[in-house]
Amino acid sequence: MPEVLKAGRGLELRPLSPGDAKALYALVDANRERLRRWLPWPDGNRSAADSRAYILRMRALREAGLGQSFGLWWKDRLVGVAGFNWIDGVNLNAAIGYWLAQEAEGQGLMSAAVAALLKHGFRTLGLHRIEIRAAVRNRRSRAIPKRLGFRHEGTLRQAERLGSRYVDHAVYGLLASEWRAR
Ligand SMILES: CC(C)(COP(=O)(O)OP(=O)(O)OC[C@H]1O[C@@H](n2cnc3c(N)ncnc32)[C@H](O)[C@@H]1OP(=O)(O)O)[C@@H](O)C(=O)NCCC(=O)NCCS
Incomplete structure (x- = not known):
């Protein structure tokens, strides 16, 4: 059984399993309009079968x-999803991504979830650097790495296509040494 991460305040991060597909799809569908503002995939997620396929892809990536x-x-x-979108095991680098249902926003839940991912990433996975990228105008998303002590490292120009527009990404990085020194 893969690891369950406890983030405090009754919040748990559990690896998604195919049995979660229906609940995951219902959450995506209920939050579709606000998610598609900042994420490229909601338009391609149109059924519980699509959510199941996502869960199976992520399980294969984990394995x-x-x-x-x-x-x-x-x-x-289920109130959202967070995790390492990619892990580079050669350079021991990884990138965190996340989204939350509207009713769960504004209570510090995602900051707590990302703090738990940092502990898992640096302690258990032995990562050296973790990054978070967010659209420059995505204030709520950028606030998370800022709150958790990441350094703003720069801007990637037109790094993501959201519908018909390209958006710049702010890149935030945190090193294992900086995380330990906090
Ligand atoms: C990005 C996203 C996850 C941020 O959610 P969020 O609720 O703002 O983040 P948190 O759960 O960490 O909560 C922080 C908020 O809770 C408040 N808060 C309350 N108690 C808190 C606590 N104990 N600790 C930290 N923050 C707390 C903070 O003040 C902040 O609210 P504010 O922005 O009004 O000041 C969410 O807006 C989202 O899913 N957006 C759409 C998808 C998206 O953009 N994904 C990221 C793409 S890069």
Whole structure:
């Protein structure tokens, strides 16, 4: 059984399993309009079968050591997803991505989830550097790495296509040594 991460305040990060596909799809569908503003994939996610395919892809990535995705469970409800979108085991680098249902926003849950991922990444996976990228105008997303002590490293120009527009990405990085010194 893959690891469950406890983030405090009753928030748990559990690897998604195919049995979660229906709940995951319902959450994506209910939050579709706000998610598609900042994420490229909601338009391609149109059924529980699509969510199941995503879960199976992430399970394969986990087994290959190339990524780790977790469902966020709060008060025994699925409220979002967070994890390592990719893990580079040669350079011991990884990137965190996340989204939250609207009703769970504004309570510090994602900051707590990302703090748990940092502990897991640096302690258990032995990572050297973790990054978070967010669209320059995505204030709520950028606030998370800022809150957790990441350094703003720069801007990637037109790094992501959201519908018909390209957006610049702010890149935030945190080194294992900086995380330990906090
Ligand atoms: C990005 C996203 C996950 C951020 O969610 P969030 O709820 O703002 O982040 P957190 O859960 O960490 O909560 C922080 C908020 O809770 C408040 N808060 C309350 N208690 C808190 C606590 N104990 N600790 C930290 N923050 C707390 C903070 O003040 C902040 O609110 P504010 O922005 O009004 O000041 C969410 O907006 C989202 O899913 N957006 C759409 C998808 C997306 O953009 N994904 C990222 C793509 S890069």
